[in-house]
Amino acid sequence: MSDPAYGWHIPNVSPSISLSGGVLQFAEPAHVTEVVAPGLKLVLVLDGQISYRLRDRDPLDVQGPAFHLSLSDDPFTVHHRFGTAAPLQYVTVCMPADTLTNVFGMDMARLSRRIDRCSMSGQRLTVDRRANRLLMALGRQMLLCPMQGAMRNIYLSGKALELTATVMSGIDEPETERTGTPLNSQDVRKLRDAQDILLQRLQAPPTLPELARLSGTNVNKLTLGFRQLFGCSVYDFVREQRLELAYRMLAAGGISVADAALACGYTDSHFTKAFRKRYGVAPSALH
Known part of the structure; x- marks a missing residue:
């Protein structure tokens, strides 16, 4: 894997949020296994493609512009496969379950039902969907943040919350962009x-x-x-x-x-x- 063209990883941008983002280019196909902590994970893919497999199911491809949202009460393992066709431009936001309930007052049972209802892949508590212009704009603002130090952390934390709220508020809505005839x-x-x-x-x-x-x-x-x-x-x-x-x-x-x-x-x-x-x-x- 080559160095990212630009990127950042902030394990604790605030007491309740961890973030990462940037552009990755792989010289050869790579496989990465990740253990995801309980809570919510949002991955916005602005460009490029990533394949993932979880809970012993078939691999799924996420082709940008798209987002992946998952929610879990327990840790789980995800197997990622990265190709070489195009750089992967992404933003990731993670929040523990107690933050969603205790800090933001989220009804986890209701959120779980909403996510399950929107899942089209057969994988429980996950949503994969195309990203609209608003989500793309928020992701780009995060990747292009010119601030440094504490000001950058404040800016990214706010944008991460806005991005997450925008995704979660829209998961009950039907997709507005039609896929049309599949592209070969x-x-x-x-x-x-x-x-x-x-x-x-x-x-x-x-x-x-x-x-x-x-x-x-x-x-x-x-x-x-x-x-x-x-x-x-x-x-x-x-x-x-x-x-x-x-x-x-x-x-x-x-x-x-x-x-x-x-x-x-x-x-x-x-x-x-x-x-x-x-x-x-x-x-x-x-x-």
Whole structure:
């Protein structure tokens, strides 16, 4: 396994929450066995794929953008399998059961029923579902947090609670995103090729017809498949990646707002408006 491009692990970001997150890239397939403590575990997969097996059942694949939620009264073992196809971008939040009941007043019996009712995999007390834009935005905010020390811990703790509450409040609701016709392996490969092309050409992305031609598909399959696989349109993906790149550049320092905007394909005025709408602060606040 290579070093993460960026990441963090905070066993006790607060007395009741442990967090980890980052980007992992594996040079060869890896198998990891984890003993999960009693309580709630939430894994948000922003990109990439992870396979897991628990309670002696068949392995399940979680392909980002997606989340996995589990609840247990006892410790249990999870067997993870990591592939090499794409970096795994993730956020994990863990909370013990007594925190859910004593600190947040959660009715564990009711929560258990809700989770079981939403389980589609046959694995009790687990939910695997596609992640919507709000969950993705919260995960990215956590991964891109520019703060350090105690301020970072406070920020991440708050975002972790918001992420968990958003997932738990929505598990009774039907999925709003339709999966459509299943994508075959060739479709997925072409869509990931299109994603790679966009990442390489963020400053001046190709048009949809050009992108379809470069990735070996047509515009209809590209637009429908891209939304199905990545949970957003091609346009939204480019916009989000541009803003994330700008955020990291400004948080690292040594670059002006105008230069960051130019590097990400924005005019200065449009960039400031888009950045403020996305992150709630002006880009100059990070400069």
